[in-house]
Amino acid sequence: MDKAIEINPNSEAVNSIGGIDISIIILYVIGIIAVGCWAGMRNKNKEESAKDYFLAGGTLKWPAIGLALFATNISTVHLVSLAEAGFTSGLLNGNYEWMAVFTLIILGVFFAPFYIRSKVTTLPDFLEKRYSRSSRDWLAVMSVVSAVTIHISFALFTGALVLKGMFGFPMLYSVIGVSILTGIYTVVGGLKAVVVTESIQTIVLLLGACAVTYFCWDKVGGWDEMVANIKPEQLSMLKTEGDSPWYAFFLGFPVLGIWYWCADQTIVQRVLGAKDENHARVGAIFAGFIKILPVFIFILPGLMFYAMIQQGTIAESAMPTKMVDGKSVIDAGQTYAVMIRELLPVGLKGVVAAALLSALMSTVSGALNSISTLVSYDIYKRFNPEVSDRSLVTVGRIACVLATLISIVISLQLDRFGSIIEGLNTLIGYIAAPITAVFVTGVFWGKASAKSATTTLAFGFVVSLFLMIFSFTGTTIPVWSDIPFLMQAFYLWVFYTIIIIVMSTIQPHVHTEESKKLYWKTPFEALQGEAWKGIGNYKFLSGLLCTIMAILYYNFR
Structure with missing residues (x-):
């Protein structure tokens, strides 16, 4: 895979991040660590239970x-x-954000009720109740692997990439520094923190x-100026050119999305800590409304920055370069860092850099908390069923530290991928396909058996591991490597689903008495549960969100 050479972010650009900006960043980091430790320790006068540490005591409400x-x-x-993605191909990759809206609705309407009713601490725990103990074991291992490789390692790598572009910090120092700072309040405070x-x-x-978007909008001269300096297809969410045709999103993304939003411990742990079923459902749908924004405030600025270079407002030399097949090309992975350096005034650069650290620290802390929960409940407690809550919390904290160390090592290898988003979603597709197949059939088909689930997860883990190794080493697999990665995920999901159906x-x-209650007899049964009245009704909110998405897709078709 292509590896970026040492960039020449000129000294003037790096020095433009001055003392005021750095002071803002330092104060923000100190404040977040202090708040996190306070949130996790404010009830230390009473004995800490495992549920308090891992699931915030089941007290979370829908806004949180x-x-x-x-x-x-x-x-x-x-x-x-x-x-x-916005800089190189336009809005097409915004499908990752807008398609997520529909999987969040699926989480809220179809999956969250079973998670809350079964009172599980982890999703492997749910699989044991629906299928068997062995399926729980396999999912626990796969979930820990995915949290370390996908959630934490990629977050650390891209965070270090931005810090290097903005401040010239070495990648290694950035990765280690952010890991330590985030680990402090995560280890101390648990899910509440x-x-x-x-x-x-x-x-x-x-x-x-929003600040970056505003300055991009102002600098490019508004919508009409941007449109005049880009290709028409760059504003389409449904264009068919390239390695990711629109139909690949509609076939492949649900495989990735259902795993990520409905069956991944790192994400769903927030729902497991809900106060009740309606808070879990509405919280997931509320997140769906927020997921509309990234296309406009993350991708569109990249497209506007491309337009600025085309119109000459920003010199092309402002973008660093990398070597691809012996040629020097623009390193689009540095787009966000360059936008901050070139467009934002002093002071605001520090605020936006703090926002970048916010994104990085929140992802890492969430993944570390889910790893500690999985290791404590699904691995350690399996062999020590009488273990005390205090011991569970201690084991969870040790797991956090070990996961951090492993993630640091992996993150420093991720520059092997030419495109960050393609590298990330390729790995997600490999590990998501078997898990999505097991969860979808388990929740929507009562006949899905324990043996088929265990076989699919075990076989899927082995296949996923080999494919991930091939990806890291850049090994080409004949025929398979020529298939768009989203379609790879779809084909794998079809294959695993056939295994489950046949077996x-x-x-x-x-079925046990408990497992009989953990699948929908018909999809419409999910709409018959108790719901809040008025605008807070999850069915009304789901319908409203689907309507908004239909309008957006029509306008950006």
């Missing part, structure tokens, strides 16, 4: 859930990769992104 879901999802991976800090960080992140038909599942 929605904001925390968004904050955990939006990391520097999004800020960097979506700006890069994570959710409280994520709520603050979401607001800072959105304000910072379950041959040897049907024997």
Whole structure:
């Protein structure tokens, strides 16, 4: 894979991040750590229970859930990769954001009720109740691997990439520094600290992104000037050219999206800590409304910056370069860092840099908390069923530290991928396909059997591991490597689903009294649960959100 050479962010650009900006960043980081530790330790006068540490005591309400879901999802991976995508290909990759809206509705309407009713601490715990203990074990291992490789490592890598572009910090120092700072309040405070800090960080992140969008809009000269300096297809969400045709999004993204939003511990843990079923449902749908924004405040600025270079407002030399096949080309991965350097005034650069750190720290802290929960409940407690809550929390904290160290090592290898967003979603597709197949059939098809689920997860883990190794090493697989990565995910999902259907038909599942209550007899049954009245009704909110999305897709078709 292409590897960026040492960039020449000129000294003037790096020095433009001055003392005021650095002071703002330092104060912000100190403040977040202090708030996180305070949130996690304010009830230390009473004995700490495992549920308090891992699931915030089941007290989370819908605004906190929605904001925390968004904050955990939006990391520097999004800020960097979506700006890069806007600069190189326009709005097409915005489908990752807008398609997520529909999977958040699926989470709220179809999956969250079972998670709350079964009173599970982890999603592997849910699989045990629906299928078997062995399926729980396999999902626990896959979830820890995905949290370390996908959530934490990519976030650290892209965060370090931006800090290098803005300040000239070496990648290694940035990765280690952010890991330590984030680990402090995550290890001390658990999910309560994570959710409280994520709520603050979401607001800072959105304000910072809006500021970048405003200055891009002002500099390019408005919508008409931008349109005059780009290709028409760059404003389309449904163009068919390139490696990611529109139909690949509609077939492949649900495989990635259902795993990520409905079956990934790092994300869903916020829903598991909900006060009740309606808070879980509305919190997920609220996050869906927020997910409309990234296309306009993360991707569109990258496209506007491309237009600025085309119109000559920004010199092309402002963009660093990298070597590809012996040729020097623009390094689009540095788009967001360059926008901050070139467009924002002193002081505001520090605020936006703080927003970048917000995105990075919230993702890392959320993933670390989910890893500690998985290791404590699904691995350690499995072999020590009588373990005390205090010991569970201690094991969880140790797991946080070890996961951080492993993630640091992996993150320093991720520059092997030519495109951040493609590299990330390629790895997600490999690990998502078997898990999505098991969860979808389990929740919507009562005959899905324990043996088929275990076989699919075990076989899927082995296949995923090999494919991930091939990706890291740049090994080409004949025929397979020529298939768009979203279609790879779709084909894998179809394959695993066929395995489940065939095995379950041959040897049907024997339900327990509990598992009989953990699948929908018909999809419409999900709409019959108790709901809040008025505008807070999850069915009304889901319909409103679908209508908004239909209008948006029509206007950006």
